[in-house]
Amino acid sequence: MPQFLDTTSPDFEAAFTALLSAKREDSPDVDAIVAEIIADVRHRGDAAVIELTSKFDRLDLTPDTLAFTPKEIEQAAAQVSAEDRAALEFAAERIRAYHARQMPKDDQWTDESGATLGWRWSAVSAAGLYVPGGLASYPSSVLMNAIPAKVARVGRLAIAVPTPDGTVNPLVLLAAQISGVDEVYRIGGAQAIAALAYGTASIAPVDKITGPGNAFVAAAKRRVFGKVGIDMIAGPSEILVIADKDNDPDWIALDLLSQAEHDESAQSILITNDAAFGRAVAQAVEQRLTTLQRRAIAGPSWRDFGAIITVCDLEEAAQLSNRIAPEHLELCVADPVALSEKTIHAGAIFIGSYTPEAIGDYVGGPNHVLPTARSARFSSGLSVMDFLKRTTLSQMTPDALRAIGPSAERLAQSESLEAHGLSVRVRLDALNR
């Protein structure tokens, strides 16, 4: 059974704090190993990547077979059923439409001093997308990473996807094709991150790396951050559902299980203003767990990290939600829009009982790469912004320099930066001659 908490209980605060700070992920300290792998790839390039792939993925590659050929991708894509292809294409189109609206605008204006100021957005030249292999190799994640990059007009898009023992999900390659990826490499782990960041003879370096991965991938992304940009360090998935009693307990149970089935470390929390409803949902979860295909994953997640919290009212629910800062927040209450205006810290909000979180994983349009582990307090889901950067622009006229230059000169002097001040002064003197 999950934890049952009640805000009216005297030990609620202690129990809630413990829930917030529960260490869910068994993250081994792989930093030293990862540092060695990165150094090895920087030093020996392809040879290191090939050796490590043989060791970790039991797959023997050559520089010529590091990447899938267009024909291989074509053949894999052809294996996909028409129904799956149609669903992927439908999802891709909706994701594209949503992200197209995110494109930020350039701006430029001239102020009263005569200075023209502004900024300009531009895409990174090349991006690398990491796609996990094996169980968690999701075609939807390819779309969610690649499409924002394409919308941002990234010039070159490379995917790294490990293929343990040579197995690959054809849907992943189809998703890469649909979203316009340029290169797909059969590599994974820290060696893939190092190859994308530093480049090898066969793999040109990229400027930005996004996508989820295991502890090795996460540690490698942290290490190469600065040499390239990265998106975030993703942790196990989370959902918070706020629901009143006017819901079908089975719907809510399935929503909670849809995160729990991702990972034994996933966390599903229900907040309700009706204790009996909370118990009914708990029962419905148990019922579904008797037959769910992934019950061996969802069960431990729900038992170890699941929670049902009873609150006095929705105001209190919003306050707790903001402390949790959930990755996914589902609002199944009478006035979900009003509640959504109070839940400030969340990666994505699913409004109303007809918006199960799973819609957002695939076809809603918004991105499903979202901040975990309370990081919605300070960060956002993946977007076109991750593949863009902004250059600020300033242009002074002689009059503008006369108007604002003296203050710059004064501040430069106060900071003892003489050349800064002189670079303004020589121009002012020339203008005043």
Place this chain on the structure above:
Amino acid sequence: MPQFLDTTSPDFEAAFTALLSAKREDSPDVDAIVAEIIADVRHRGDAAVIELTSKFDRLDLTPDTLAFTPKEIEQAAAQVSAEDRAALEFAAERIRAYHARQMPKDDQWTDESGATLGWRWSAVSAAGLYVPGGLASYPSSVLMNAIPAKVARVGRLAIAVPTPDGTVNPLVLLAAQISGVDEVYRIGGAQAIAALAYGTASIAPVDKITGPGNAFVAAAKRRVFGKVGIDMIAGPSEILVIADKDNDPDWIALDLLSQAEHDESAQSILITNDAAFGRAVAQAVEQRLTTLQRRAIAGPSWRDFGAIITVCDLEEAAQLSNRIAPEHLELCVADPVALSEKTIHAGAIFIGSYTPEAIGDYVGGPNHVLPTARSARFSSGLSVMDFLKRTTLSQMTPDALRAIGPSAERLAQSESLEAHGLSVRVRLDALNR
């Protein structure tokens, strides 16, 4: 003398690549020490911070004196001359006006399926700004970090500024006051970053940490990334000036020196289409270096890392500029706007000969916290966006779920995520009953 390169020389490519990859910063591997400091602060809180401040800054504090009192800030601010205060306030106002235009807009729309989609921006609740102590303690950096945070409506703003031997720059405290900072702590180094990220009895934790610092601060920021958000890992300053012969060599020399005087590891590069002009600038730099106050810093920077590159035309200049991806780019040519449209990768562009880079350090309006070490390829200067995060919103109607739900169900099945699919299916079945 700096390096002289010429694109027509047969060894240009090798020399240019070497220039790009020159390791300018002697960054000691302080990671192990920093890990210990962070663990110590997490474990012992105030006591650890106080002990480390005594050790590194030779300053004995108590929990009560960790923060400057409002009265202490008031008294320090009162020492600042009226001229300096006026210049700071003028700068603050211009920075505020520029950053106010950066505030991104929320969006919401209903698509043809009946799904309402959108996003909402909100500020982080609390931000911590690191301000270096000693030589590099710049009041302008306080403005550049704090004002975007205030414009974004961050609820609580805390500064950490080490005060070695108890010395503090009154202008730094005045700048904190002008920009509306709530708390100023007399702490620095990794211990300050740890205190801001994890909190102590006297210092509440923040959600985001920005601001430059030494190797210890940089390593600590990298380590706490994920627990809190960080801005970037800043390296030594850089400027690239592209100038034709119709410039006063002394103006350009001072612009190059205004970065060189920051730091022995700073890098100043001139690209010109006129070799004789390049030599004239080199001469002017030498002349200025005979008297410049900070010649002991600017001289080594210019000799070790400075470069003058002669190109055939401005097209070639733009290409090299994009490979350098400079933090600051100054365009002193006949048509600087046209050239600026070709220089894609740069933190900030200063357009035309009347826009010395120093304007941007203080009063131009754009931020002076900018991506260094070629990271303008993938990242942007500090902005209000650093203090905001975006929550995506989705709301399905029954009709919308009927329209898009089946595709979500199909994709969930293809990824073997049964609960995802069922959470959609049970709703569709209810609607079809």
